[in-house]
Structures are given as structure tokens and as C-alpha cells.
Amino acid sequence: MKFTVVGAGAMGLRYGLLLQDAGNEVDFIDGWEKNVEKMHEQGGVYVSRDHEDKHLVPLKVSYPEDYTGNPDCFIFFLKQMQLSDMLKRCARFFKPNQYAFTCMNGMGHVEKLLQYFKPEKVIAGTALVATVLNGAGDVDFIGKRGAGSMKLANYTEKPDEFTHKLVEQLEKAQFNPELTTNFRGTLMAKVVFNSVVNTLCTMFEMTMGEYANYEGADEMSRQLIDEAYDVCERDGVQMVTTRQEELDSVNYVSKVANPLHYPSMYQDMHNYRPTEVDYINGYLVKLGLKHGYNAKTHAFLTHEVHLAERGKQRELKKLQSAKEAAVAEA
Structure with a gap:
């Protein structure tokens, strides 16, 4: 599958890099200039786990204005107050067949995503996964591989073929996903x-x-x-x-x-x-x-x-x- 992670912060990097490691094609989009330029300069992002084994992982990252990809699914990991502006910057390359998936903290993001994606294309969830962004181009995954868990649900509460494929890839990436049919409760x-x-x-x-x-x-x-x-x-x-x-x-x-x-x-x-x-x-x-x-x-x-x-x-x-x-x- 092809994913594009919008928001290359702590959680966006963790989801994107582990999905990439599981065999998927992953692009990243970010609006923080220092972060983007640092990753361009390094040729990727430095990744640690529990403050150890720091190493460089190659990735493709761009500003929304420069992006030309066509993913199956966009993964959104931004702060709630950043989402509206980023959606406007990305709107030109959203297509009707694409899905939006997010595990952002708080509430308010779903309504914003529904302005750009069809209800049947929106999947949201929760992630009990600890990650720290040490600085631009430097992320630390907290916990052993496979630590943490998550839940996700379709906005329509009707899982389709794509949703099951997404769950399969999240399982390969060891996020321990649980698919529910209770959107708001989840x-x-x-x-x-x-x-x-x-x-x-x-x-x-x-x-x-x-x-x-x-x-x-x-x-x-x-x-x-x-x-x-x-x-x-x-x-x-x-x-x-x-x-x-x-x-x-x-x-x-x-x-x-x-x-x-x-x-x-x-x-x-x-x-x-x-x-x-x-x-x-x-x-x-x-x-x-x-x-x-x-x-x-x-x-x-x-x-x-x-x-x-x-x-x-x-x-x-x-x-x-x-x-x-x-x-x-x-």
C-alpha cells in the first residue's frame, strides 16, 4: 500500500517509518521548515529506541506545496490547532478515491477531515504509543518494538475492504490494532x-x-x-x-x-x-x-x-x- 503521512512529528514519524519497514511505500509531508530542511540535509531522520541505537533512516519528505504523490491513504498526525491550515495547503492533491486515517489526540479533527474526504473514506482511532521528537530530524520511539496498542473505527462504522487491509498493515508494523464499529466511543x-x-x-x-x-x-x-x-x-x-x-x-x-x-x-x-x-x-x-x-x-x-x-x-x-x-x- 502507499501512504502519505501529513505531519512528520513524533507520532507521524513512528507510524510512517514502521509502516515503511513493514513493506509499504511511505511519503512524508511537513510544514515545520527546520524539520524538513534538517531531514533533507541528513538524507533522512535519526531514530532511537528508548534513547539508544541512534541511526539514520532514509525517508522522502516535502512541503505540501512541493508534493506530487498519489497515495491510497493519507495519515494525519498534527496538533489540533495546526490541522485546518495544513488541510488547506494540501487540498490541491486530495482525490475522491483516497482515504484519510488519523489517531490524533483530542477532538475536533474529524469534522475538519470531513470537509475534504467522503464520510466512507474517513477512519480514525486512538494510539497508546509513546514517542518523543528530540528535535528537528531526530525521533525517539519509547518502548520495545510491539509495545503499545491502538483502536480504530470507520466514521460510517462499516468496515470495508480497504479498512481490513489497513488493519493488516498496522498489524505487520506491530501497532497491535483493534478494529471496532463504535466510532465516537472509540x-x-x-x-x-x-x-x-x-x-x-x-x-x-x-x-x-x-x-x-x-x-x-x-x-x-x-x-x-x-x-x-x-x-x-x-x-x-x-x-x-x-x-x-x-x-x-x-x-x-x-x-x-x-x-x-x-x-x-x-x-x-x-x-x-x-x-x-x-x-x-x-x-x-x-x-x-x-x-x-x-x-x-x-x-x-x-x-x-x-x-x-x-x-x-x-x-x-x-x-x-x-x-x-x-x-x-x-
């Missing part, structure tokens, strides 16, 4: 997971394992999970996991699968980038208010993250001012 399970782990690890600058090993972690997790499930029930979402299963997933992934991992929201905050909290905790708040329900803990956390973002931006300005002063003195 996606919301990851939103709830991220609303606990991503947000709390970010606020308190700790790994997933450090959070889960805190004696009060289960109580904190349950409060957020219960609120999120209350929201989903009011919106008619049939969740693919029970509340207890969701808590069990938080604990297993945090304590066993990826205890040393800092979630992507932490990585954004640490690197002075905007977070996706509005598409995770904030999304649950808005969905609850639609039905007259106040998810007040999620609302409080959303505000806390935004306050922390302001603090990081203040810190960044100080660093930039100090750097400019040092240059001026030199």
Missing part, C-alpha cells in the same frame, strides 16, 4: 485517558509512572473519569470501556507500559508551545455544557493549563531577553 476513550494523564503530568511536570504511583492518583483519576463519562452519557456516546476499565488502562499504561514517558502535552509545555488542552479537557467541558452539565474539574484543569502556558511564555521572553543581552555584550 475516540472518546482516548480523550478521557488524555484528560487525566496528559493534563496532570503536564501540570506537575512528572512522568506517567510518577503520577500513577502517587497514593492519591486513583482518586484523582476516578474524579476526572467519572465527570467525563457523565458528559459522554448525556451526549449519547456508548463508550467502548467501562469506568473501571478506563482507570485500569490509565494505571497499566502509566505503571507498566510507559512509566518513564512524559506525555505529549508536557512536551509542548516544556518546549514553550501551545497545548491541546482545549481539545481534550476543554472539549469535555463544552460537550457537557451543551447538555446543561458542568464538568467543573475539567474546567478547572483547563484554566490551570492555560495559566501555566502564560507562565511558560513569560519564562521564554526572559530567556530571549537574556540571550539578546548576551549577544549585545559580545
